[in-house]
Amino acid sequence: xxxxxxxxxxxxxxxxxxxANALRAQGALSSNVGGxxxxxxxxxxxxxxxxxxxxxxxxxxxxxxxxxxxxxxxxAIGDISLTSATxxxxxxxxxxxxxxxxxxxxxxxxxxxxxTLTYTVSLSGGxxxxxxxxxxxxxxxxxxxxxxxxxxxxxxxxxxxxxxFPRMLTTxxxxxxxxxxxAVPSFVSVELSGRSGACGDALPPSSDGGLSWxxxxxxxxxxxxxxxYQWWARRQPEGAR
Amino acid sequence: xxxxxxxxxxxxxxxxxxELRNSVARRDRAAQSRPNSPLVPAxxxxxxxxxxxxxxxxxxxxxxxxxxxxxxxxxxxxxGPTVGISALIHGDEFDGWLIARDxxxxxxxxxxxGSVWILGVANPLAxxxxxxxxxxxxxxxxxxxPGAPDGWLGEQQAYAIAHGFIDHLDYLIDIHCGGTFPWxxxxxxxxxxxxxxxxxxxxxxxxxxxxxxxxxxxxxQRGVRCMVVEIGGGYQDQPRHVENGVRGVMNQLRYAGxxxxxxxxxxxxxxxxxMKVMRPRHGGVCVPRRMxxxxxxxxxxxxxxxxxxxxxxxxxxxxxxxFDRNIVVLCRxxxxxxxxxxxxxxxxxxxxxxxxxx
Numbered sequence: 103x104x105x106x107x108x109x110x111x112x113x114x115x116x117x118x119x120x121x122a123n124a125l126r127a128q129g130a131l132s133s134n135v136g137g138x139x140x141x142x143x144x145x146x147x148x149x150x151x152x153x154x155x156x157x158x159x160x161x162x163x164x165x166x167x168x169x170x171x172x173x174x175x176x177x178a179i180g181d182i183s184l185t186s187a188t189x190x191x192x193x194x195x196x197x198x199x200x201x202x203x204x205x206x207x208x209x210x211x212x213x214x215x216x217x218t219l220t221y222t223v224s225l226s227g228g229x230x231x232x233x234x235x236x237x238x239x240x241x242x243x244x245x246x247x248x249x250x251x252x253x254x255x256x257x258x259x260x261x262x263x264x265x266x267f268p269r270m271l272t273t274x275x276x277x278x279x280x281x282x283x284x285a286v287p288s289f290v291s292v293e294l295s296g297r298s299g300a301c302g303d304a305l306p307p308s309s310d311g312g313l314s315w316x317x318x319x320x321x322x323x324x325x326x327x328x329x330x331y332q333w334w335a336r337r338q339p340e341g342a343r
Numbered sequence: 344x345x346x347x348x349x350x351x352x353x354x355x356x357x358x359x360x361x362e363l364r365n366s367v368a369r370r371d372r373a374a375q376s377r378p379n380s381p382l383v384p385a386x387x388x389x390x391x392x393x394x395x396x397x398x399x400x401x402x403x404x405x406x407x408x409x410x411x412x413x414x415x416x417x418x419x420x421x422x423g424p425t426v427g428i429s430a431l432i433h434g435d436e437f438d439g440w441l442i443a444r445d446x447x448x449x450x451x452x453x454x455x456x457g458s459v460w461i462l463g464v465a466n467p468l469a470x471x472x473x474x475x476x477x478x479x480x481x482x483x484x485x486x487x488x489p490g491a492p493d494g495w496l497g498e499q500q501a502y503a504i505a506h507g508f509i510d511h512l513d514y515l516i517d518i519h520c521g522g523t524f525p526w527x528x529x530x531x532x533x534x535x536x537x538x539x540x541x542x543x544x545x546x547x548x549x550x551x552x553x554x555x556x557x558x559x560x561x562x563x564q565r566g567v568r569c570m571v572v573e574i575g576g577g578y579q580d581q582p583r584h585v586e587n588g589v590r591g592v593m594n595q596l597r598y599a600g601x602x603x604x605x606x607x608x609x610x611x612x613x614x615x616x617x618m619k620v621m622r623p624r625h626g627g628v629c630v631p632r633r634m635x636x637x638x639x640x641x642x643x644x645x646x647x648x649x650x651x652x653x654x655x656x657x658x659x660x661x662x663x664x665x666f667d668r669n670i671v672v673l674c675r676x677x678x679x680x681x682x683x684x685x686x687x688x689x690x691x692x693x694x695x696x697x698x699x700x701x
Contacts, residue, residue, distance in 0.1 A: 285535065289564065
């Protein structure tokens, strides 16, 4: 009887080890972002206010350093701030073209609660893509394990404006478009009325790209330089030539 | 449900060009016409369960023949996500098609939550020519996404795949292999590590920077969870690779919730951060020093193969392992013609490789 008890006692650490490994494996396959809600409000000038609510997952903390951003042409991104119940910081960007890795410059990146990211994107020229900050870990799906965990909402200034991105549909009210995804998209594309042209057409139509002022600067240099050179050349004595 | 291959009755649909070229605008217009309809992504709208086949037109060839992509659709009886499986985007990577066909045969639509879309031949002309690149423009189509409707043929095909296939997915499983000569066995981690692990490869790779303009980058940027698997090639051990591939895809379908059941977890998986693609400077005949197996570990400076001139019989170069400790990712085991710059070996740096469960 006693030997049976010893055997059982000896098995306890083994069972505990196996269970711990199983739990660890389970954790490795689970997500640490509980869900993401993204709201983008675009004004007629092509300025977009982006707000992303990143819900903390059930297993581990969401880390501020675990974000990335895909840069897009003709889209200038302002400071990205992170706010949670316990923490507030500006995210530092490290370039890894075309991606930027986002880091919490205050070194207090562990966020054990829901976090909200806010930033502004200014579209210039024919820019149409509004970048979205992407958490590096996969986002958890719905309680059934199937439904999408990412909700995106875009509010446009006019009824004739459009969101041209897969799965984004208009709600028919308030110029709002919505979509649901299983992963965070890295941008959404919009078509704003009155803004057209290729992305390279970033200059206003009246601009000549600086040709005029460069020309007049050249004329000014010549006006000064030519008489100065002629004066200098005449003052040399004949014998020196 | 099980019938002999090739005789299963399927419903066939041809999507007109307009459907493809204006797919986004048309969908938006349709949504606007019924503004109060519930907002449900197209992928989880349940339609009649069953098997169907869709043709996405690409263009008309100089021969006058139409070029189209064939998508096999398994529509499940229950709502759920849409998973896409693509193969043969590189025309000489045949094993992916074998896996895709077996998956199509084994799945029962009445058991599915959501749907499975199978693009078995993503690059028909490259498959016909047994070539990695598209023969007409000789471009690598998996560097051309999102493509262009008025670009090179490869760009037109990429455009059709992007909008006629990937835009409709929640998950993408893109199957590659080693091609005609090389043999390979690993998979990429893109934006869902668990999805990649569920395939069951022993070796996973997450590069610091990925190849641009691929199916995976296109899908990732559009909120689609995706992974790329490299399995088989070189006509080596095809039945085993196909069986492993089918088992891996089925496990991924369980992970995505399309199939019921627990996700099978493979112990001992390793994540590799650094890998060297070894390409010869000279072409000729590749003469391997010995047979290798993907996953095998090698020491530093170990000779792998000689590149021999077919005309002078002299050795032009010898390829050696690049790291102190190497993991074989891709290898060539037979004496074959080789071009300068060809895929010859891929070696993982064991020093940057970590087990998942440590």
